[in-house]
Amino acid sequence: MNLQLLTSKLIHTFRTEGVPATCRRVIAHLGRKRPEEDFDRRHRTDTGGLEPLWKLSIRSPNAVFGERYQATGEEELLAALEFLGEDFRNFTFIDLGCGKGRTLMVAAKKGFRRVIGVEFAEELVEIATRNLARHQAPNVIVSHADAADFVFPEGNMVLYLYNPFSEEVLRKVISNLRATALNKLYLIYKTPRCADLLDASGFLKRFGQPPAAPQMAIWMGRAES
Ligand SMILES: C[S@@+](CC[C@H](N)C(=O)[O-])C[C@H]1O[C@@H](n2cnc3c(N)ncnc32)[C@H](O)[C@@H]1O
Structure with a gap:
């Protein structure tokens, strides 16, 4: 878990989107449900879920500008x-x-x-x-x-x-x-x-x-x- 990246991401979102939008994003993240993963059932793959970047291993100064993982339908x-x-x-x-x-x-x-x-x-x-x-x-x-x-x-x-x-x-x-x-x-x-x-x-x-x-x-x- 990369708490430094989590903090930098929150500060970046505060600065670029403002406080209400940042709070909405945090609340949405906490209350999320796993979507139906029909694609993975059919293909026996693992493409579903939401993955915040601060939980992942990223060696890039651009990590703070990145968005979490979520798959396209x-x-x-x-x-x-x-x-x-x-x-x-x-x-x-x-x-x-x-x-x-x-x-x-x-x-x-x-x-x-x-x-x-x-x-x-x-x-x-x-x-x-x-x-x-x-x-x-x-x-x-x-x-x-x-x-x-x-x-x-x-x-x-x-x-x-x-x-x-x-x-x-x-x-x-x-x-x-x-x-x-x-x-x-x-x-x-x-x-x-x-x-x-x-x-x-x-x-x-x-x-x-x-x-x-x-x-x-x-x-x-x-x-x-
Ligand atoms: C919203 S997800 C989209 C995933 C996939 N493109 C899809 O549509 O199913 C955004 C992805 O971009 C990656 N990402 C963000 N910034 C990046 C960067 N600078 N270089 C490479 N990957 C990056 C994240 O790790 C995440 O997996």
């Missing part, structure tokens, strides 16, 4: 991918802050050329690796790294973010994206707390919001456009 991710209307055989799917890897398993079934998860919490990387081994998906990898340091591959990409970090890290990610020789880029952002940064990036344009996944907003872009 299979149906909403499938709805967002469907909404893009693309043939994914020439696309790489990347989830920055992939946690236990549920999105990677969902994306692997959609025929992406490559699927990459990036996660900085050691325990979550281990669980994701075990989950993926059960799925036997050869084109999927999990990288134990900080999203801020991730060097994006060239070509077509679907980048997925489920509100993994605050603007301090997102700014670095946007700058890394801008420096990449991308062809087509879709950025799917669930619970898009820092949407204004993407709107202000200059190379990303709003693409839409899937009616079947209303918590997700999608941008489209090319690094050099």
Whole structure:
């Protein structure tokens, strides 16, 4: 248990969101119930639950800017991918802050050329690796790294973010994206707390919001456009 990180996270949330929002978050955390984990029953995996970062082993100065682990629902991710209307055989799917890897398993079934998860919490990387081994998906990898340091591959990409970090890290990610020789880029952002940064990036344009996944907003872009 990392009490220093817990304290830093509380102070950061106080500063950025104010006292009432911080209290609401603490109360929600204390009163939480485990959601139905249908995905795990069907796939015999372990992707459920809520994992606060202060309980995990993270060696990164960006831990204080990170959000706890909670998985995206299979149906909403499938709805967002469907909404893009693309043939994914020439696309790489990347989830920055992939946690236990549920999105990677969902994306692997959609025929992406490559699927990459990036996660900085050691325990979550281990669980994701075990989950993926059960799925036997050869084109999927999990990288134990900080999203801020991730060097994006060239070509077509679907980048997925489920509100993994605050603007301090997102700014670095946007700058890394801008420096990449991308062809087509879709950025799917669930619970898009820092949407204004993407709107202000200059190379990303709003693409839409899937009616079947209303918590997700999608941008489209090319690094050099
Ligand atoms: C809300 S969860 C999303 C999990 C997964 N993307 C999904 O949708 O099922 C956010 C995840 O981002 C990870 N994370 C936060 N900041 C990170 C960073 N700077 N680098 C890598 N992972 C990070 C957390 O450890 C957590 O697992």
